[in-house]
Amino acid sequence: MAPLLRLLAGVAALLLAVGVSPASSAVDLGVNWGSQCTHQLDPSEVVKMLKANGIMKVKLFDADPWPVGALLDSGIEVMLGIPNDMLEAMTSYGNAEDWVAENATSYGDRLELRYVAVGNEPFLKSYNGSFMENTVPALKNIQKALDEAGIGDKVKATVPLNADVYVGDKPSEGKFRPDIDDVMTDMVKFMHDHGAPFVVNIYPFLSLYQSDNFPFEFAFFDGGRSIQDNGGVSYSNVFDANYDTLVSALKKAGVPSLKVVVGEIGWPTDGNKNANPKLARRFYDGLLKKLAKNEGTHLRPGKMDVYLFGLFDEDMKSIAPGNFERHWGILTYDGKPKFSMDLSGQGNDRRLAAVSGVEYLPKQWCVFDDEAAKDEDMDKLGGNIQYACASGDCTALGYGCSCNGLDEMSNISYAFNMYFQMQDQDVRACDFDGLAKISDKNASTKTCLFPVQIISAATVPARRWPASWLLLAMLVAHALVS
Numbered sequence: 001m002a003p004l005l006r007l008l009a010g011v012a013a014l015l016l017a018v019g020v021s022p023a024s025s026a027v028d029l030g031v032n033w034g035s036q037c038t039h040q041l042d043p044s045e046v047v048k049m050l051k052a053n054g055i056m057k058v059k060l061f062d063a064d065p066w067p068v069g070a071l072l073d074s075g076i077e078v079m080l081g082i083p084n085d086m087l088e089a090m091t092s093y094g095n096a097e098d099w100v101a102e103n104a105t106s107y108g109d110r111l112e113l114r115y116v117a118v119g120n121e122p123f124l125k126s127y128n129g130s131f132m133e134n135t136v137p138a139l140k141n142i143q144k145a146l147d148e149a150g151i152g153d154k155v156k157a158t159v160p161l162n163a164d165v166y167v168g169d170k171p172s173e174g175k176f177r178p179d180i181d182d183v184m185t186d187m188v189k190f191m192h193d194h195g196a197p198f199v200v201n202i203y204p205f206l207s208l209y210q211s212d213n214f215p216f217e218f219a220f221f222d223g224g225r226s227i228q229d230n231g232g233v234s235y236s237n238v239f240d241a242n243y244d245t246l247v248s249a250l251k252k253a254g255v256p257s258l259k260v261v262v263g264e265i266g267w268p269t270d271g272n273k274n275a276n277p278k279l280a281r282r283f284y285d286g287l288l289k290k291l292a293k294n295e296g297t298h299l300r301p302g303k304m305d306v307y308l309f310g311l312f313d314e315d316m317k318s319i320a321p322g323n324f325e326r327h328w329g330i331l332t333y334d335g336k337p338k339f340s341m342d343l344s345g346q347g348n349d350r351r352l353a354a355v356s357g358v359e360y361l362p363k364q365w366c367v368f369d370d371e372a373a374k375d376e377d378m379d380k381l382g383g384n385i386q387y388a389c390a391s392g393d394c395t396a397l398g399y400g401c402s403c404n405g406l407d408e409m410s411n412i413s414y415a416f417n418m419y420f421q422m423q424d425q426d427v428r429a430c431d432f433d434g435l436a437k438i439s440d441k442n443a444s445t446k447t448c449l450f451p452v453q454i455i456s457a458a459t460v461p462a463r464r465w466p467a468s469w470l471l472l473a474m475l476v477a478h479a480l481v482s
Helices: 003-017 043-052 065-071 084-090 093-103 105-110 135-148 178-193 204-210 238-252 277-292 375-391 408-422 467-481
Strands: 029-033 057-060 077-082 112-118 156-158 160-162 198-201 260-265 305-308 365-368 436-439
Touching: 043 065, 057 065, 057 112, 065 077, 077 084, 084 093, 084 135, 093 105, 093 135, 112 135, 135 156, 135 178, 198 238, 204 238, 238 260, 277 305, 365 408, 375 408, 408 436
Parallel strands: 029 057, 029 305, 057 077, 077 112, 112 156, 160 198, 198 260, 260 305
Antiparallel strands: 365 436
16 A cells, blocks of 8 residues: 555544544535526536535425536435426326426436425415415325336425414414415325425524514524423424424324424525624534434424525525525535534534635626716616616625625625626626726725626536436437548
8 A cells, every 4th residue: 555545544544533524424414505696606516515524415496407417426315396386287297207207217326316395385475375276286296206106115205395384372382374274284194194204494593584572592502592381391492492383283283203304494694684604603503513412302302304504695596585595505606615614513613615616707896987977977876776786686785784884985886796797797787877897906895795706607508418418419429420
């Protein structure tokens, strides 16, 4: 054995001897990998990053063959998604059968497919019942198609649901919302009969965001605030209380042992006064330590199955729920860790491995040109700022946010630059009726980043083709030439 190999083997043996693995986690942890961003990272590099950090489960929101192709042969467990706008189509068994054939069985054993998420929070109150009729039929058709394809014993269909599907003044009094009680009862009994889990999205941050009267410390795991339930049971954080409210609702629906998976949980780092890296780190530290103890909750002790939300910031997410929606990532838009954390929950915080091979657009920024701006042009300023923010991303400019302290000119420049970067630094995207100019001087401040956007991996068409497609294309081309 060469000296270097002997050295590496010795280091590995030492790490194993003290119970440390560079790319493993004591917590059975997954992440949500979203794609609502203008500039995509290379999925193959993302998969390498996941494995380097010991993250071996991912939840996708669709079945895009680009990221799915990168996950082939990775050993990473996958939950594929069927978007809400496809639910009606899935009420036709033929369509469900086609979806399974195209997105599940076509990959064979190369894809470690575990779940199919049929819709995403389809019973949100804000949807006003739009998906009420189609969700359960779509769920049943997908599971039937999985069964008939011969993979239903391994791959289960489920429906990720928001925590607003159940209510209760106390955890022990949990029950499904009266307006959806019948459909929820039908759904959970079907899940129980087919060995599928109940997937729920729980967001302590949203509890804090949605009510000024919500006790701040109760959103965290180290706050010291508690509430009392019946029988003298005490809850020290809203996550446990919320989770047990669901457990009570499942019991009332006749499925007390139905497996629960937390499909989304996290804390944003910008876009709101309570969304920042310091509080996010505090939240994750408490959550991960809790998960590492395998203590569960009062009504459901034991190991928990959890997917963090999310992997990256996404600059195209809707901000209707709040400006924080674009800042849920534990990594930045360019794949860098925002803060130190220990995914194993042992408290040994370190910087996560970043995404490698990221390339950037030129180091240039679009800024307000105060010298060129004439008095008559200033009347156009308001409309241009509004356009830049509506088509770009100004979510970091709000009260309590990372760029809240900028002066007037810098606020304008930030809005212009975000639009410019999201438009691939197209020179036409830095005009704004003559009010802007391109500068090679970084306009960032100590607390406010004026980003330079990455070169999107999606701009190279061949990168979006799975390897098998490229091979087929080459064979066809060769045959034609011959």
